[in-house]
Amino acid sequence: MFKAVIFDIDGTLVDSVDLHAEAWEEAFRRFGFSIPAEKIRGKIGKGGDQLLPDFLDQRLIARFGSEIQAFRTDLFARKYMDRVHPFPGVRDLFSALRARGFRLVLASSGKEDEVKRYQEIAGITDLVDSATSSDDAEHSKPAPDIFQAALARNGLQPDEAVVIGDSPYDAEAATRAGIQAMGVLCGGFPEEDLRAAGCHWIFQDPAHLLAELDRSPLGTA
DSSP: OOOEEEEOOBTTTEEOHHHHHHHHHHHHHHTTOOOOHHHHGGGBTBOHHHHGGGTSOHHHHHHHHHHHHHHHHHHIIIIIGGGOEEOTTHHHHHHHHHHTTOEEEEEOSSOHHHHHHHHHHHTOGGGOSEEEOGGGOSSOTTSSHHHHHHHHHTTOOGGGEEEEESSHHHHHHHHHTTOEEEEESTTOOOHHHHHHHTEEEEESSHHHHHHTGGGSTTSOO
């Protein structure tokens, strides 16, 4: 029986995937690399340490990688964060899960400051029991580190939690951590990709999960 629900944030709770792709495109361009946002979009969900090798070789990463990531983080906070909005039903879903006795945990490949801001944007700060970010892990998704850190922080075994995310990288990371995964389609990844990566259940978005909650594996705690 699940005791906790571990949520990804970008593309799962807030509509930010396209914005992240645009910020990465701008950051790459700042350092002389022309990589279109539409090509980057399919990699959003990975942390910067995992995304950079998809576009740059190790020599370029060693030279520019840390600067690109730092520039992108600052750029997103300055230019893009105010354009992020929650998907419908997020707070109501969290309230319903809390009423059923679940512990609610956030686990994101983003930085700690981003995770805190997202909680405010989604209006769930008072409903979250704990949050982990890329600052708590050596490697970001699809490595299992962030989910393993979330389990450890909450004293949970892998079979006591379920992960909800929008990307194959969430499902891959959850599977590597021994946690079952649910998928949502609001981040824009194809359903077949989520199922292939290990999602056992698929919903359109948080509002759909809320509407189907009593018929889902989260219907009772």
